Amino acid sequence: MLVMKQVRFDYDRKPLFEAVAFEIAAGERAVLFGLNGSGKTTLFRLVTGELTPQAGTIECHGEIGLVRQTIESEDMSLLEWVMRSDPERYALFEDVSSGDETRVMRSYERALALDVYNLEQEAKRALTRLGLDGQLDRNINDLSGGEKTRAQLSTLTMKRVDLVLLDEPTNHLDIESIDWLTQWLKQFNGTVLVISHDRQLMDDVATVILELSDGLVTRYPGNYTAYKRQTEEERVRDERAHARYESRKIELLEMIAQYKGWHLKAKATASVRSPGAQKGAANLAVKMKAREQKLRQLEDNRPRKPKEEKTISARFAADELEAKTWLTCEHMTFGYGEPFYDPFSFSIQKGDRISIIGPNGSGKTTLLNVLIGERAPLSGVIQRHPRLKIGYFSQTLERLPETGTLLEALLAHSDIEETEARTLLAHFLFRRDEVHLPIVEASMGEKCRIAFLILYFSDAHLLALDEPTNYLDVATREQIEAALSVYPGGLLLISHDRYFHRLTSRTIELGEHIVIRENDECDGPVDVEQMVRTMDELTKHDLKFFDEAGNLLPFDETSGMNRIE
Template identity: 40%
Template sequence: MTIIRARNLCKEWNGVPLFQKVSFEIRAGERLLLFGRNGTGKTTLLKGLAGRLAFEEGDVNCSLQPEEWGLLDQQLEIPAEMGALAYVLSGIEGLPRLKQRLEQLGLLLREDRRNKAFLAEYAVVYERYLQLDGYGWEAAAERCLKQLRLAPEVWDLPYRALSGGQKTRVQLAALLLRQPKLLMLDEPTNHLDKETMEWLEEWVRDYPGTILYVSHDRAFIDRTAMAILELNPDGCRRYPGGYTRYQEQKELEARTLEAQYRSQVQEKQRLQESIRRYAEWFQQAHRAAGQHDFLRAKAKKNVSRLHAKEAALERLEQNRVELPREAASLRMKLAGGEFAAHTLLSLSGVSFGYAGQSAPLLADFNLALRRGDRLAVLGPSGVGKSTLLKLLAGLHPPVEGEVRVHPQTRIGYFAQELEHLDGSVTLLDSLLTLPGMTQSEARNILGCFLFRKDEVFKTIGDLSLGEKCRVAFLRLYFGRFNLLVLDEPTNYLDIDTRERVEEALRDYPGALVVVSHDRYLHDKVANRLLLLAPGHKPRQYEGTYAEYAQQAHAGVPDSAQQARENELGLLQLRLTQLIQSGIARSEEEDRRLMAEVVSLRRQISELTE
């Protein structure tokens, strides 16, 4: 059964079409990926389908009611004070308002227990809350948050104070609670750690409703998509299967078009040669015939053949196969400033935590960043990765300890929320403020970052998140930083642009620290890892992500773990020798042996915890 039918949709930006002639259908139960390069209008299309903005042309017919839709929004705007649990419950009509009023009346009654008006209103609101099964919904919301591995201590934190991964999981919990018949997910994989990603893949595959989503995670697409809807400025096209099958079909299309194009070029050359030859024959025969009627009639036969070939050439031109123009790619080379010293930055005994948290995110933490370091910070969402980067970038002062920055160190910071960008200025004006920058040079540079023609007059606030990512890299391009601190730099980028960014970071001559859930990025750029885990001390791994993953897969311990295991083996061997040594020769020797046994058992216990 078809639940959405879109016909000839068109959306414009300042009179310029963003996309046009977009037509497609979505059937019940499908898992459909909306795919395309950054700036093609994927988020805009989702919002248009959801009724949040109007299309200039076309129409959308849907068999579902608005309350049966659910949308995961990259740029969700909610009241600053609203907590995670309150947001999850906000999808249930009328429930948050009743819950808030119950809490307010409860506080008022603590101050004045005999107030009859408060008591009467409390009874009415409480009865209505029970009718809506408010406590049942609360329990279900808490189960959803737990299922998405969000700890109870963050449930009442303001949504805006959460990490990117926590925000995504809160939105997923709200959708999980409501179970709408149609889900539209805009980049649901952004900021998610490995375990939550695996859960999301299984959830999407098993979801009883229909899902239309945007993602640039290649593995996730392969594991979840039933079909791909490729969006481009002139329409869209549907491809069955996931990303790998889509690539195969695009390659087959390209080869087929190239073969048709070559064949058409050869046919055109053959027709042009025939036309030239028949024209020459006609002219020669016409001159030779003179006034002889029979010969003149014979010469005209070449004219009809000439006209037939010209008509064939005209038909060929009308049905000409055009090779697809190669899509423009990001061209970016990040220059690093000179740095002669060995250590750019160090953290000594640093502790940091947010107000309201039971335990600090970082405690007695030490780290040194050296020249040539390319450090990847790994760990689940909420463990403090973004907080660590903000400490390195100087955005947060430590509660305890010291952050030492070498005087020559120039730090370039990329924020995952992109909140450091000035949304009120145009792309062109943002460059023209630089000393000596001309409009021609600014346009050339913006072209390298895939902003062309009238796009340079867009305000940064009107850009898609993928386009804002390119603007953030534009700032790094001019900074000549020798230390880059990057928080999820590829989250909103399309696959081709991700690969270009990976190449630029791989060739970057300075040091860098990167937080990302994109293992492809770690494979390309990291030569050292920092592993963070809840309840454990940070652990450093000297080596690449591929080496770490191979050891973890094979169960091979790293050097520190191997040393612990060697020490544990020696202690266990010594304990066995003491127990098997028999009766001691004297009471003093017996006390000494017993003390050593107790000490060995304590050390073994500490190493095996």
């Protein structure tokens, strides 16, 4: 269905890809993912034909349907926007609907042949199938993210599409819309290629994972969980093979040095009148050359070095607050002018981890802002412990300074020296001159990482996080998730990344009413200190060598030093 062969693409006169090659078979649901900046969207644009490769070929069989992250459109109704998705038929529709006799007669026969008179009804049926029949007259630019995604999918149902390309389709979708999209993708009987950082979507939908890293695409059958298992097995194999390579290399170098010393000594003491001594020196030279040949062969077949992923290093700290109850709400309402819901009461206890979920527009961010004191409730009482410190991550990143550099932003929100600030920025993937990047020029992913770093210094008892994973790649999400799992304080979380909700033990669900419930499944925080102690204990033992299947070798190859011929 889609085949990419040895594709090279240059960006700013430098190769972004040099030999990308992969294929997706008919009926497969493939997810393309990788670190931010690895070139996923560029690869997508090569598939759609928006960009042309410098070398290689791209073969795509069948009709392509495209769902973008955002819709940029002139003001028009949703119905008109969907009809315009078929440009040829829409141009004829305008002619035959114009009332201008000349235009009508000019386009009449072609319009009949293409069934243009049914275009409007087809668009209405497509929108109805996707639950948008009540939105036909709304301006396309006023729709929510989920509605815009459905609108794009509706255009695909109006024609036969063999391959659907989706670029980060779950960005800004609520959980209900993501569930709907998941079911749509699973029921679609064509081929799917998705760019996504949504691990749950990858688990639910993918039949193959395509990882883009260092300009190459590696194919892994199965979903995200299967990918993690396979890459971990790869890492273990690579580490073992590389350890054997390093050990054997050291052994050969030492043997070569020893033979060389013996040879030079024997050569210096050998006499012309002593053929035996000369022969011994020659034998040592032969053995030295043989070891040099083995070293060359070892280098020629050197195993690949285990990948060192660029991941942030984060561990949040929290001051101690021994009070049992941190926050209470009594008969509280919130909203704008009119309350969104009936009055409700609840409390946040020490160390509580709470998810706030609900459809887009249900008031999740408003509730969060009321709880942390950014907005006042419409009625009722909120009491916070006087010593309670709250760290806030806003999805709009409104608390980031608008001017200055990344380094200056960090120094302004902490009392650390510049050397320590640079070290911390390096842990968050800002290295060397990147620390002087003006905030106004930073990407959203870079701004998110800086916002987290500033949060690191808040020493908050309670972290309030509003969509912390938008614009972050999978590796960074997993590092943030790991850091939050060992954070000793409380957590208020709004996130469309369903993996993150495993960190919480209670949920406030906003819908027709407010429902507060205990989570059935919560993995609980990871005991990092115990993990470190275990690793220290394991590394105390002597190094052992294993074959590719993980079997212990019958002897330590380094003992060969004692068996010099």
